[in-house]
Amino acid sequence: MAGMAGRMSTVIKAKISKLLDRAEDPGETLDYSYQKQLESLQNVKKGIADVVTAKKRLGMQATKLEQAVVKLDTQARQALAAGNEELARTALERKQFAQTELQSLDQQVAELQSQQDKLIESQKRLSTKIEAFRTKKEVIKAQYSAAEAQVRISEAASGVGEEMADVGLAMQRAVDKTENMKARAAAVEELEAAGTFEDLTQLGAGQDDIDRQLAELGAGGMVDDDLAKMKAELGMAPSPAPGELESGEPGEAKA
């Protein structure tokens, strides 16, 4: 068969014949093949553990981002209530960004979950096949003459070899996806470190710049109130809303 299936078959058969060529005599082929199967199974187990770790890391990031979204929303409300629309806008912009990242993280977690499920299925199949091969191996060794055994061994080793190639491909795809997501997770962590979503683990001691600006705004608001009172007493026009003040005022500094 030409086409995709043809190419896939060719590649896999080549891999299997490489495996079979390693050993000198039939008995050795069986043992070598069996040993390779066990290694392959170990690799899948390791692969599953890697995917689980990557998924956990992304899950932790998602939790942080969820907290950031809530906090930024609160900050935007506070800023707006205090009349600083520009600060509210900054908070909302960050909230938007955090939400977009969060969506992407959720998709990645789902993708890793699907990879994990596939690997677990592969592991199950391979493990059953290896057990069947182990039984068959002993039967072949005990019952067949050297010439006959050679044929049976090739058949058995090819059959299991195919399963190993299958698992190998599933592993490779899972690893590729996990690597991509690790790189992405690292990028999000850098953004976090740069204060893009602020550091929520340090609430209190490590106030972020929006917190600081809100505090200043609180102070600034009192000054404004005083000013307004004074202006009223002196019969002057009321001052414009704080959000309309010209730039250069501390509460309006761009983050």
Next chain:
Amino acid sequence: MIVRIMGEGQFRLDEDAVKRISALDDAGVAAVEADDEDAFHTAFEELLDIIRKEGEHLGDEEIESSDVIVPPADTSFAEAAADFSGEGLIPD
């Protein structure tokens, strides 16, 4: 004949079904060459459907070589294209 879908296991199919699979496989390749992603997915999904619906799933304990090996169901258009360009789905 025995057909393997990578990542899903092996299926026993009759000659007629394998012929239809082969035709769809060719259609998939033609779609990749024509840079027609939709046509590729249509052909590939139909191909997988035939195997899954008409094939008899081999037990995991059966040790058999496949006559035909089909790439995994989640093969993307880009992966299929790379496959024909010689890079292949499975690196050596």
